[in-house]
Amino acid sequence: MEILKAIDGRRSIRKFQRKEINSNILKQLVRYGSLAASGMNVQPIKYIIATGKKADEIFPLTRWAGYLKGKGSPSFEERPSAFLLILNDNQLRQSGFELDAGAAVQNILVAAHAIGLGTCWLGAIDYEKISEIARIDKRYKLISAVAVGYPAQKSLSEPAKDDIKYYLDDEEVLHVPKRGLDEIILNIF
Secondary structure, eight states: OOHHHHHHHOOOOOOEESOOOOHHHHHHHHHHHHTSOOGGGOOOEEEEEEEHHHHHHHGGGBOOOGGGTTTTSOOGGGOOSEEEEEEEETTTOSSSHHHHHHHHHHHHHHHHHHTTOEEEEEOSBOHHHHHHHTTOOTTEEEEEEEEEEEESSOEEEEEOSSOOOOEEOTTOOEEEEEOOHHHHOOOOO
């Protein structure tokens, strides 16, 4: 898939098919994350790939689609097949790692979309309990999680009119309003 088409078409997916993802594909997504820009090339971002029973343990510790008040959350049957846990290595960087993590995760999201996978970047998670389940050493800080699976829903962007809240239509298609350039470009010098 052409990169610009992948960027334009990628939206968060919150409902997935119950279909396993080959571990080599998940490792490849992590590799794409590792190729992202990193301040001074320190590369403090580390990953844990959770599948199977571990992914099932993590699932109830995540919160989804706040605007949809439960209607947008996946049921247990619609849960993702895997979670990529995004961590910072505190021995390599104590601050500024959020920029590295953002660049890495964006690479992962776009790459996953380009190969037919759906993703949802999650920050509304139980950091403490997930860290316990994943046995994350104190050296690392859990930053976020990326849900990964084969999509079971469509998600489309559209121009924002009066509201930026995403919504489901009658056919369960997720619509994501995006602000126009006239609203987000403050000035051109």
